[in-house]
Amino acid sequence: MKKVTFIVLLAVVALAVVPLIIQSGKAEFAGADGQAEAAITQIDPGYEPWFSSIWEPPSGEIESLLFALQAAIGAGLVFYALGYYVGRAKGRAQVTPDATDTSPPKATTTATAATES
Amino acid sequence: MQIVAMHIMEGYLPAAFALVWFLAAAPFWVKGVFAARRLVEEKRSTLLLLGAAGGFCFVLSALKLPSVSGSCSHPTGIGLGAILFGPWIMTLIGAIVLLFQALLLAHGGITTLGANSFSMAIVGSFVAWGMYKGSRRLGVPLWLAVFLGAALSDLATYMTTSLQLAWAFPDPISGFSGSTAKFMGIFAVTQIPLALSEGLLTSLIMMYLVKYSRTELDEIGLLRQGQVA
Numbered sequence: 001m002k003k004v005t006f007i008v009l010l011a012v013v014a015l016a017v018v019p020l021i022i023q024s025g026k027a028e029f030a031g032a033d034g035q036a037e038a039a040i041t042q043i044d045p046g047y048e049p050w051f052s053s054i055w056e057p058p059s060g061e062i063e064s065l066l067f068a069l070q071a072a073i074g075a076g077l078v079f080y081a082l083g084y085y086v087g088r089a090k091g092r093a094q095v096t097p098d099a100t101d102t103s104p105p106k107a108t109t110t111a112t113a114a115t116e117s
Numbered sequence: 118m119q120i121v122a123m124h125i126m127e128g129y130l131p132a133a134f135a136l137v138w139f140l141a142a143a144p145f146w147v148k149g150v151f152a153a154r155r156l157v158e159e160k161r162s163t164l165l166l167l168g169a170a171g172g173f174c175f176v177l178s179a180l181k182l183p184s185v186s187g188s189c190s191h192p193t194g195i196g197l198g199a200i201l202f203g204p205w206i207m208t209l210i211g212a213i214v215l216l217f218q219a220l221l222l223a224h225g226g227i228t229t230l231g232a233n234s235f236s237m238a239i240v241g242s243f244v245a246w247g248m249y250k251g252s253r254r255l256g257v258p259l260w261l262a263v264f265l266g267a268a269l270s271d272l273a274t275y276m277t278t279s280l281q282l283a284w285a286f287p288d289p290i291s292g293f294s295g296s297t298a299k300f301m302g303i304f305a306v307t308q309i310p311l312a313l314s315e316g317l318l319t320s321l322i323m324m325y326l327v328k329y330s331r332t333e334l335d336e337i338g339l340l341r342q343g344q345v346a
Contacts, residue, residue: 011159019185036300055221070175
């Protein structure tokens with residue numbers, strides 16, 4: 001499991017880093033939707049966006065703050081849940097040391113459900 | 118200001134089109150609300166798992182990654198939740214993520230929320246879920262089925278976005294198909310490596326869930342009791 005995790009994460013990092021290397025100095029890494037915007041203007045030069053964002057982050061710093069916040073909230077939720085499940089599985093393994101799989105008998109399931117709610 | 122990624126920008130869909138996509142998305146949201154309510158009432162103990170799936174969607178759509186095409190885009194993270202809980206609830210969660218980004222990040226938009234929800238939260242969810250179910254029926258192992266579901270959900274999202282843009286902006290000479298090719302060309306190359314990343318990450322987290330939260334997976338019916346992943 002640990003080995004697989006390591007390889008998968010390495011592959012994901014590589015998928016992000018390789019483009020930076022092969023395109024270094026050649027590309028700006030702008031957003032694909034910015035390009036779509038340009039394509040729209042090319043197809044229909046007269047098109048004027050009829051509505052603009054109600055609020056825009058006042059600077060790139062604020063924007064990255066909000067993106068970081070979004071990622072932090074998300075990662076917090078994911079790893080809170082994962083940590084809870086891992087801890088629970090360890091606790092159960094201590095109670096029934098010979099149980100190798102983490103799925104408990106039905107009675108324990110309802111007990112856990114009750115304590116959660 | 119440079120607005121990044123795969124959604125349609127604020128104001129960039131003519132009003133009539135924006136409205137059509139809102140109307141198209143609305144029934145899915147309604148059904149999503151009912152599905153969410155049923156989950157809360159009947160399977161309360163799986164709510165933490167739903168939180169994790171929503172969180173996964175939040176993280177992944179905040180990660181704007183560089184791609185081989187020399188531009189950036191981001192994965193959607195919709196696949197995990199759709200595979201776990203079925204497509205309906207994710208239509209709602211996806212819309213919440215899009216709303217957050219439209220209001221606070223000037224990314225996507227309020228007027229294009231219907232269209233963007235349709236491509237990411239609705240098409241994305243159903244492709245992930247359908248692909249997963251289909252490949253499982255064919256005997257594909259869980260990790261691969263999850264990978265395929267999540268990766269194709271990501272690709273289907275950008276394809277839908279391209280079609281939506283092409284429909285609203287047909288090329289004066291080559292028409293709808295010409296525009297489709299143009300928009301697909303912009304998103305396609307960028308999105309393929311990101312779809313791979315998304316598939317890998319979704320598959321990885323699913324393996325952890327299978328190992329540590331089997332109770333919940335059994336309860337939502339992802340795996341039958343005692344079934345080997």
